[in-house]
Amino acid sequence: AYLRQSDTQPAEPKPSQTPTEEPGLDTREQPNNESPIQKSNSPSPEGTPKAAPGDSANGVPTFTLAAHESSEEDEEDNLPPPSFPALNSAQRASAPSPAVSMAPPPKPVSMAPPARPASSLMPPPTLKASNLRALPTPSPSLRVPATGPAPNRGPVPNRGLPTSNGGLMPTATVKTPNARGKVLLSPGHSPLDWANLQRSSKNLSGVPSLLRVTPSMLKEHNGRKGKPAWSSYEGKVYNITPYLPFHPGGEGELRRAAGKDGRKLFMEVHPWVNWDNMLGECLVGIMVAEEQARPASSLEDMD
């Protein structure tokens, strides 16, 4: 067999994958036809047409690439034909033909597993018992005393005043409205309310027309002592006074930018917010140098 193997190797590589219709192959494969699965799983060594029909006993392994593959095939060839059901089973004995006998076997076999779940239900109770035993240990206060008077059902001494939820949850959560520092806006001051206000024709800028705003003017409008709060963002000056109660971060935070350039503070907190969209109707004017200050009318004349 090895001699022939070496002889046929050069001709093997790719042609061996396809020639299933070779006449020599069919005759040689007859012994294995009982199990098509085995055939498909084998490395298809039977590709070369050189095998002679008479070589069926030794011929199959001779066309494999390696010796270990041929030995595997030898094993497969030596295996008894797959018998399902078993050769001595009642199904095979009673079945008139192999085709019919193939169907019933799974059922008798599949009837066995249902018995297992019944027996496999036994372990869970033991697991449950262990779980139940473990629970009381982390919370000793829940343990019912084995002796002595009946336990008092009143408030637990170390928990302070009784709460509406029975003291099971901490009550300090009300301190922080949310994790990101947003505040609870008063009714009528939601983002949607602000959007509606911006769409209205109200003058939110507080000035009759756009201004040239000098740094000193900006500093003066800091929101204190009844003065409006202005803030500049990249050269544009907005009157943030009407937006103060609408600001999701709170009035106090927004006031930090009053009377100055608020861009840095703004970008530190929420760079994703478009301030021009939010405050477009609050536009007061543009920043100019001190010496460039002009009357309000002159700015509009330029446009």
Ligand code: HEM
């Ligand atoms: C005038 C310009 C500003 C506008 C239009 C504005 C607008 C907004 C908006 C729309 C939100 C909600 C953001 C969200 O839900 O994702 C917000 C949240 C917030 N803003 Fe402002 N804001 C301005 C200026 C500022 C300034 C100057 C500060 C701080 C100095 C500030 C601090 C905050 C904080 C702490 C929050 C809550 C936390 C957060 O949403 O990330 N905002 N602001």
